[in-house]
Amino acid sequence: MSIKHLLRRTAAVLGLTLSVVQSAAAQGLPSSVSEPEFVPYVEDLQLFEQPDLSPYGRGVQPPQGWFGSVEFINWTVGAPGDSAIGNDAVPVQQVYGRSTYTVTSGSLTHAQVAQNVALPAGTVSTIVPGTSGTMVNSYDQFNSNENTFNADWTSGSRFEFGRINDGLGWFVSTFTLGTQTQDNTLSNVSINFANQPVGFVDIVGAPGTINAGQVNPSGFVGDGFDDDLDGDGVYGRFGRDRGVAPGFGNPLDGIPDVESQGFPNVPVDWDDAVTLPTIFSTLITSNKTGVWGVETNRMYRLDWSPRGGVWELFAGPRYLNVDDTYTVEAIARNTNPQYYQNPLGDSYWATEAQNNLLAGQFGGRWSFQRERWQVSVETRLFAAANFQNVQQNGVFGSLNDTVVPPQTGAVGTNTIPRRDDVVNMQLPSSFRSQVNIVEFSPGMEMRFNLKYQVFRSVYLQLGYTALYVDNVARASKMVQYQLPGMGINTDNNKEGLFMNGVNLGVVINR
Numbered sequence: 001m002s003i004k005h006l007l008r009r010t011a012a013v014l015g016l017t018l019s020v021v022q023s024a025a026a027q028g029l030p031s032s033v034s035e036p037e038f039v040p041y042v043e044d045l046q047l048f049e050q051p052d053l054s055p056y057g058r059g060v061q062p063p064q065g066w067f068g069s070v071e072f073i074n075w076t077v078g079a080p081g082d083s084a085i086g087n088d089a090v091p092v093q094q095v096y097g098r099s100t101y102t103v104t105s106g107s108l109t110h111a112q113v114a115q116n117v118a119l120p121a122g123t124v125s126t127i128v129p130g131t132s133g134t135m136v137n138s139y140d141q142f143n144s145n146e147n148t149f150n151a152d153w154t155s156g157s158r159f160e161f162g163r164i165n166d167g168l169g170w171f172v173s174t175f176t177l178g179t180q181t182q183d184n185t186l187s188n189v190s191i192n193f194a195n196q197p198v199g200f201v202d203i204v205g206a207p208g209t210i211n212a213g214q215v216n217p218s219g220f221v222g223d224g225f226d227d228d229l230d231g232d233g234v235y236g237r238f239g240r241d242r243g244v245a246p247g248f249g250n251p252l253d254g255i256p257d258v259e260s261q262g263f264p265n266v267p268v269d270w271d272d273a274v275t276l277p278t279i280f281s282t283l284i285t286s287n288k289t290g291v292w293g294v295e296t297n298r299m300y301r302l303d304w305s306p307r308g309g310v311w312e313l314f315a316g317p318r319y320l321n322v323d324d325t326y327t328v329e330a331i332a333r334n335t336n337p338q339y340y341q342n343p344l345g346d347s348y349w350a351t352e353a354q355n356n357l358l359a360g361q362f363g364g365r366w367s368f369q370r371e372r373w374q375v376s377v378e379t380r381l382f383a384a385a386n387f388q389n390v391q392q393n394g395v396f397g398s399l400n401d402t403v404v405p406p407q408t409g410a411v412g413t414n415t416i417p418r419r420d421d422v423v424n425m426q427l428p429s430s431f432r433s434q435v436n437i438v439e440f441s442p443g444m445e446m447r448f449n450l451k452y453q454v455f456r457s458v459y460l461q462l463g464y465t466a467l468y469v470d471n472v473a474r475a476s477k478m479v480q481y482q483l484p485g486m487g488i489n490t491d492n493n494k495e496g497l498f499m500n501g502v503n504l505g506v507v508i509n510r
Contacts, residue, residue, distance in 0.1 A: 312365040317360060349392065387436070393430075460506060
């Protein structure tokens with residue numbers, strides 16, 4: 001056989017073999033190649049396949065396609081800084097008390113303050129009638145400095161979802177924390193206001209209501225008239241004790257008389273008005289903080305290096321919401337004789353500071369995998385416009401229009417006392433305030449995670465997250481203690497907030 005015929009036959013056999021192989025390969029192709037997926041790249045996940053941990057070539061390749069995670073988070077939320085319960089500019093002030101009272105023209109003891117009840121007949125006091133003078137209050141009242149809260153743990157969840165292919169992708173991340181609630185119950189708390197309540201008091205009993213030998217009515221049952229604290233015979237807003245003056249046959253009995261026709265009305269004796277104490281027998285304070293946020297990022301994956309790990313850069317908008325609420329329930333004893341100590345009881349006020357942070361952020365992520373273990377570090381830097389909405393509402397003296405039960409026991413009960421009258425405000429008094437402020441709030445976030453690869457696309461993750469943001473409004477710091485409507489202190493709306501804690505969850509294909 002010639003070489004020419006041999007070459008022809010060999011070529012024919014090879015051609016026939018290639019044709020058969022090609023036909024068989026075409027018949028064995030899966031139908032999915034020609035049919036598009038409803039959601040692209042989902043079939044490539046193969047969640048429960050064994051992972052490819054081969055060290056050959058370039059080693060474990062970074063995942064492509066869809067990815068996501070769901071995590072349980074347990075974080076602490078920073079508490080607001082310590083602050084006084086009361087006006088910072090008035091840490092201490094003198095208020096009316098039950099000890100010795102002093103006027104510019106001399107000293108008045110309890111017996112003298114009680115008009116002539118326990119003094120010799122015909123004697124008003126050692127102060128010359130008609131002498132005026134301003135009473136110097138008898139004891140110091142301090143703000144409470146026990147407005148302290150702690151950074152407690154609270155739990156929540158975090159979800160992430162995204163896709164990356166050929167080094168370019170995007171992802172969305174959101175988290176929610178449960179409301180952190182802290183309560184404090186305090187006893188015998190005094191609160192100073194920028195303009196402390198001023199008024200007249202009625203704690204001196206009428207003649208005949210005091211047991212023999214008593215120089216001061218221990219029950220503070222009152223006689224229905226303003227007390228003549230400066231001893232000049234004029235009883236605050238109720239006039240003077242005319243006694244045996246022309247046209248009056250009444251004795252000097254410590255009771256103001258109606259002026260006769262032709263006599264001018266006696267003006268209000270403001271020297272009998274005093275700064276009133278504001279001491280609450282029970283004060284319940286509560287601070288609640290809720291935090292949630294969402295972010296959307298464009299992601300870029302740099303060229304992968306098996307020794308240097310995987311580097312990813314991302315940037316995008318971010319929203320963070322911090323809702324802080326501070327409430328106070330202030331209770332004063334509604335019984336004799338304690339009721340007179342605080343004309344503002346019972347009271348309630350609540351302040352809510354909503355922080356709406358709209359930010360632009362950029363960040364990066366580095367991850368490194370060896371066999372089934374992977375470590376990753378993420379960081380985010382953001383700058384936000386913080387749209388603060390602060391609201392406040394409450395009521396002062398909600399029980400001031402109720403009758404105080406009379407004193408029982410040794411002291412006479414023929415007079416039902418009334419609450420002290422406040423002349424620089426009306427009680428009860430409800431109030432409501434609202435302000436809107438825009439602040440610049442920078443911040444940053446750090447994440448450290450350790451993952452274990454269970455299947456090809458399934459990981460278990462344990463990590464730590466720390467988040468800090470500046471210039472956040474905290475409600476307890478923004479209460480303006482002034483009468484009659486409290487107020488919002490817009491100068492105290494910039495406080496740092498730090499949150500941190502652990503996260504545990506499942507990661508898919510990342």
